Amino acid sequence: MKNKQKIAILGAGESGVGTAILAKKQGFEVFVSDFGKAKVKYKKALNDLGVEWEEGGHNEARILEADIVMKSPGIPEKAPMVQKLVEKGIPVISEIEFASKFTSAKIIGITGSNGKTTTTKWVYHILKNAGLAVGMAGNVGDSFAKQVAEENFDWYVLELSSFQLDGIIEFRPHIAVLTNITPDHLDRYDYKIENYIESKFRITRNQTEDDFFIYDADDELTLAWLGKYQIKAQKLPFSLDTKQKMGAYLEDNNIKIITPNSQFIMPKSSLALEGKHNTKNAMAASTVAQLLRIRKETIRASMENFQGVEHRLEKVLKINNVLYINDSKATNTNATYYALDSMESETVWIVGGVDKGNNYAELLPLVNEKVKAIICLGVDNAKIFEAFGNCVEVMMETQSMTEAVQMAYKLAEKGNTVLLSPACASFDLFENYEERGREFKNAVRNL
CATH class of the missing domain: 3.90.190.20 (Mur ligase, C-terminal domain)
Known part of the structure; x- marks a missing residue:
C-alpha cells in the first residue's frame, strides 16, 4: 500500500466513523462527507480523531480525488455521488470489506431476510460462554472497523445486510449463514427479487472448500439459486421438514446436528425461544458452534438461557x-x-x-x-x-x-x-x- 493513500468516507454514522478510526490508524489520509446532518457524538469523535469532515452536502472534487471510497450501507447505489465515483473507476466498498483487510481474526458472517439478528446474537452468546475472544459487529454492536482498530479478537460474528454485501470485493467469511430469503428491500433492487437474491449470495462468493455455508433447506428461493449455481464452500443445510445427511434437522422433537467430525442432539423443548423460526435460528447457531468444536454442555446451556432480541416478539x-x-x-x-x-x-x-x-x-x-x-x-x-x-x-x-x-x-x-x-x-x-x-x-x- 503506497504511503498516505486517500480514503473518502460517505456517511458520518456508526460505520463511517468506525472506518475513519481504522483508516487513520492504518495511515490513510481520511475525509468524511455526510450529505445530511451528522449526530453530535459522531462529530465529536471525528474532531477528537483530527479528521476532516463535512455535512449538509458533498465536496465532489475532494471526494473524486480519493483512491478508495467507503459508502455507508444506507446510501443507495443510485445516489449521484456514488454514480460519479463508479464512472471514474474509483472503488466504492463497504465498511465490512475495508475492515476485513486489517484483521487476521476468523469471521462468521450471517445474513438473511429474517432471523439474522437473533442468529448473530445467539452465536455470539455461545462463543462468549465458551470463553472465546469474540467480537460482534455489522448491523449490531459497535462498528466492525472500530473494533478491528481497537480490539484484538480471534473471532468476529457479523450480521450482514444485503446493502453491506453489495460493497464487498474480497471479503470471505470462514463460516457463512443464510437464514432465509423472502422479498425485502425490493425498492433498492429495481423491484427484482433475483437482484436481491444475488446480493444475499455474495456472502459465499469468495469462500473456498475450507469454508462452510449454512442455509435453510426448506427455503424455496435459496434452493432454487443453489440448483443453478455452484458454490465452493462445504454445505450444511438445516431443516424442520427433511432429514439431512449433513447439517441440522428435527427428529422426534429433537434437534440433530451432524457436522464433518461430530454429532449433537438436544430436545427442541429446551430452547429459550419459541416458534418455528426460532427453532431454525437455533439450528443455524448450534451448527456454527459444532463446527468450532465448542463443548456440547456449553451449547446446550447457551440454547437454554439465551434472552432473545429486543423488538422481536x-x-x-x-x-x-x-x-x-x-x-x-x-x-x-x-x-x-x-x-x-x-x-x-x-x-x-x-x-x-x-x-x-x-x-x-x-x-x-x-x-x-x-x-x-x-x-x-x-x-x-x-x-x-x-x-x-x-x-x-x-x-x-x-x-x-x-x-x-x-x-x-x-x-x-x-x-x-x-x-x-x-x-x-x-x-x-x-x-x-x-x-x-x-x-x-x-x-x-x-x-
Whole structure:
C-alpha cells in the first residue's frame, strides 16, 4: 500500500466513523462527507480523531480525488455521488470489506431476510460462554472497523445486510449463514427479487472448500439459486421438514446436528425461544458452534438461557389478561408471517409503515384464522386496506403509536393478544424500528 493513500468516507454514522478510526490508524489520509446532518457524538469523535469532515452536502472534487471510497450501507447505489465515483473507476466498498483487510481474526458472517439478528446474537452468546475472544459487529454492536482498530479478537460474528454485501470485493467469511430469503428491500433492487437474491449470495462468493455455508433447506428461493449455481464452500443445510445427511434437522422433537467430525442432539423443548423460526435460528447457531468444536454442555446451556432480541416478539405487559407483544423488527411480510403463526389467541394486529414492495397474499390465511381487528399505523395504508378489507370486521387507521395502542386497548378482550408486527419499514413516522418499538412499549406502559 503506497504511503498516505486517500480514503473518502460517505456517511458520518456508526460505520463511517468506525472506518475513519481504522483508516487513520492504518495511515490513510481520511475525509468524511455526510450529505445530511451528522449526530453530535459522531462529530465529536471525528474532531477528537483530527479528521476532516463535512455535512449538509458533498465536496465532489475532494471526494473524486480519493483512491478508495467507503459508502455507508444506507446510501443507495443510485445516489449521484456514488454514480460519479463508479464512472471514474474509483472503488466504492463497504465498511465490512475495508475492515476485513486489517484483521487476521476468523469471521462468521450471517445474513438473511429474517432471523439474522437473533442468529448473530445467539452465536455470539455461545462463543462468549465458551470463553472465546469474540467480537460482534455489522448491523449490531459497535462498528466492525472500530473494533478491528481497537480490539484484538480471534473471532468476529457479523450480521450482514444485503446493502453491506453489495460493497464487498474480497471479503470471505470462514463460516457463512443464510437464514432465509423472502422479498425485502425490493425498492433498492429495481423491484427484482433475483437482484436481491444475488446480493444475499455474495456472502459465499469468495469462500473456498475450507469454508462452510449454512442455509435453510426448506427455503424455496435459496434452493432454487443453489440448483443453478455452484458454490465452493462445504454445505450444511438445516431443516424442520427433511432429514439431512449433513447439517441440522428435527427428529422426534429433537434437534440433530451432524457436522464433518461430530454429532449433537438436544430436545427442541429446551430452547429459550419459541416458534418455528426460532427453532431454525437455533439450528443455524448450534451448527456454527459444532463446527468450532465448542463443548456440547456449553451449547446446550447457551440454547437454554439465551434472552432473545429486543423488538422481536418481545412480550411487553399483560393488562386485563391481554398480552401486548412488540415485534417492531418485523419490517417485511415474512417476519410478520412468523409472528402471526406463533399467536395462540385472537389477535388485534397493528400493521403498516413504508411498504418495500410487499405481497400481503401470503398473510391472508393467518389473518383469517387469527386476527380479529387490524389497526393501520402509517402515512399510506391503502395497500393494507385493499389486502385485508374483507378479512376482518374491524379495520382502523391512525398515524400515532399512542392512538394505535389506545385503539387496541378498546378492541381487545380478555384472553386476546395485541401484536405490533408492522411488515413495513418505519421511516414514515419513526427514525427506525427501534424507536417504533420503544414508543409502542411506552404507550402500553402508559395505558
